[in-house]
Amino acid sequence: MYKFIKEYLERLKSGNNVYCIESVFDMVYAAMSEGTRTTCCILGTGGPAVLPDGKFSPCLGFAVDRSKVLGDIWNGFDMAALTSIANSVASNPIWTHKQCRGCFARYWCGGTCYARNQAIHGNIHVLDEHSCDMIRKDWLxxxxxxxxxxxxxxxxxxKMKKSRGKKETLLYSLFREHYNSQKR
Incomplete structure (x- = not known):
C-alpha cells in the first residue's frame, strides 16, 4: 500500500490521470479531520437505502435484514422504527467498548459497521475484531x-490544510492547480 501511495502521487505530479475507488486525497483529507466520531454511523438518519420492493433500509448493509425496515415509499418513514434505531446507535458509543478504549483510530472510526456486527455476531453492539484490524490498517x-x-x-x-472544511474544495483540482502553477 505504501508503494501504491508513492506511485499515485508521482503519477499525478507527472500529469497522468489516475483512477481509484478512493482518492488518496480523500484519505489524507479524512486523516486531517479532527477525528470526533463516537459512533460508527448515523444508521438510518443520513441516507437510508431504498430497496427494490420500495421499502427503506437503514443502509445497504441492512438491506437483507427485514427487521430493520424503516418504512416504504408509499407510506413514508415509520418514526417508531427510526427512533428505535437512533436510540440503539446512541446507546453504543465507542467508550462502551473495551477494545476501543486503547485504539488510536477510535475517534476516526467510531466503532465497526453495525450491519457487519449484526451479520457476524447477531448483535450490533458486539464489535467484529477483524473489522477493527482492517480499520486500524486503513487509518495507518x-x-x-x-x-x-x-x-x-x-x-x-x-494549501490542503487551509482548504479543510470548505465543502466546495475539490482536492484533485487543488492539486492540479498547485502543480500547474509550479511548472510555469
Missing part, C-alpha cells in the same frame, strides 16, 4: 499518505 495508510504528502510537498500540504 491514511496517516502515512498524509505524512508522505507533507514531506514531499509542504507547500501543497499547507
Amino acid at each position: 495508510y491514511r496517516f502515512y499518505a498524509m505524512a508522505l504528502l507533507e514531506e514531499k510537498d509542504p507547500v501543497f500540504f499547507r
